[in-house]
Amino acid sequence: MQAPWGIVDAERSWYVSAEEPEEAEAEELSPLLSNELYRQESPGVSFGFSVFNLMNAIMGSGILGLAYVMAHTGILGFSFLLLIVALLASYSVHLLLSMCIQTGDGCRYHPNSEYWRSWYLDGQTLLIIICVGIVFPLALLPKIGFLGYTSSLSFFFMVFFALVIVIKKWSIPCPLPLIYAEQYFQISNATDDCKPKLFHFSKESVYAIPTMAFSFLCHTSILPIYCELQSPSKKRMQNATHTAIALSFLIYFISALFGYLTFYDKVASELLQGYSIYLPRDVVILTVKLCILFAVLLTVPLIHFPARKALMMMFFSNFPFSWIRHSLITLALNIIIVLLALYVPDIRNIFGVVGSSTSACLIFVFPGLFYLKLSREDFLSWKKLGAFVLLIFGILVGNFSLALIIFNWINK
Structure with missing residues (x-):
């Protein structure tokens, strides 16, 4: 039938x-x-490129804040929380794919509906130039599968970043030298500062789960990638998701661990700040900064597809496709992103607020809620119980973290 x-x-x-x-x-x-x-x-996007696209959607600026999180949760505490968030992110993708099977709406999708002062060394000027010259043209591409090449490049940039963090651990002594330190840190020469902590909790620990949720958010890109996957099936897409999340977990953990073992409790909220202080003219560090810049920027076009698709569906669903409308929406999204990048003073605030609100909803709350609403299974089935736990976890952790973050702001 x-x-x-x-x-x-x-x-x-x-x-x-x-x-x-x-x-x-x-x-x-x-x-x-x-x-x-x-x-x-078209024949569709290969499994490998789909994994790269997913990893590109997952790994972005969040990798810069995870060492700070480890400093305020301890190595074992961080490992446990990161594993839990990764598993829950994978499970919520499983629920999303299950809903696609049950409702058949997953691919009702059209890809086209979517210390120097020289100017060339000024960070804000370079950001605008790169966004106009690289991010905007990539975001205009009609199919998300085209980004497989840039996503694979972004993946290798992230691997290079993790390798440099490992290698440079032995280039910065501990206790940290006092030179340059007063700019960012309050330094003591106590050798106790060089002992890693397995568990550690402070008022800054409230940023832990929001930052991790922010770091594993790829759910907005799942359906566009699924629709263009070569021979798409639930099992094949789930395997791509497992692979992407597992590789991202490994890179996250390695970079966070060795970033923490370099600066210990004095690690900055944005990891590369510490290297700017202690290795300001190191060619390898300057190179990895450039790589992480491009890796993060190459993530932006991937996020454009679902954002633009959502705007199209909300406001222009009854209109035929128009390149002018497509370009204007892409431009508006780019402008918002650039303004946030230029004027938000501390990246930790982005991780905290977005992670505890938007990321928590997209990873935990919405997949659980929609599965409970749309699935015809018995409520006592394992999937529905899992969806219920995911929903409650997202509501409690998201609201609690956001409240504590706002409370910390008020006190400061």
Whole structure:
């Protein structure tokens, strides 16, 4: 029996003969591939490029704040929390993909609906030039699969960043020297400062889960990547997600651990600040700064696709596709991003507020809530109980963290 949620998309020349949702889920087939009837203009994005795109969506500026989080939770405390957030992020993606199978709405998506003063060494000027010359053109691309090449480049930049953090651990002595230190840190020469802590909690620990949630957020890009995946199926996309999250976890942990073991309790909220103080003219550090800049910037176009798609659906769903509208929305999103980058004084505030509000909702609250609402399973089923736990965890942790962050601001 043909279900009413079968999809016909004349513009992209595909046809889907969809089965009942229960049967499709049992076979773990995408709504685009039920009965293996799938025809599309392009062959789709390879599994490897899909993993790179997911990792690019996951790994961004969050990697710069994780060493600070480890300094305020301890090595074991950090490891436990990071693992929990990674597992919950993976599980919430599983719920999202399950909802795609049950509702058939996952790919109802059209990709086109979407100390010097020289100017060239000024950070703000360079940011604007790079956004105009690199980020904006990439964000204009009609398909998210095109970003597989830039995403793979971003991945290697992040690996290089982690390797440099490991190597430079032995270039900065501990206790930290007093030279330059008064700019950012209050330094003592006590050798106790060079002992790593397994567990450590302070008022700054409140930034831990929000920063981790911010660091693992890729859920807005899941469906666009899923739709363009070569031979898309729930199992194949889930494998891509597991691979991306596992590799991201490894890179996060290594960079956070060795960043912490370099500066210990004196690690800055943005890790590279410490290297700017103690190794200001180190060529390798300058190179890794450039790499992390491009890695983070290459993440921005990937986030543009779901953001622009959401705006299109809310305000222009009844209008035909227009390159002018497409370009103007992309430009507006770019301007907002540049303004935030220029005028937010401390990246920790972005991690804290966005992580405890938007990221918590997208990773924990919304997947759990929507699965409870849309799934036809019994409430006592394992998936629905898991969705309920995810929902409650997101509400409690998100609101509690945000309240404590605001309380810290008021006290300061």
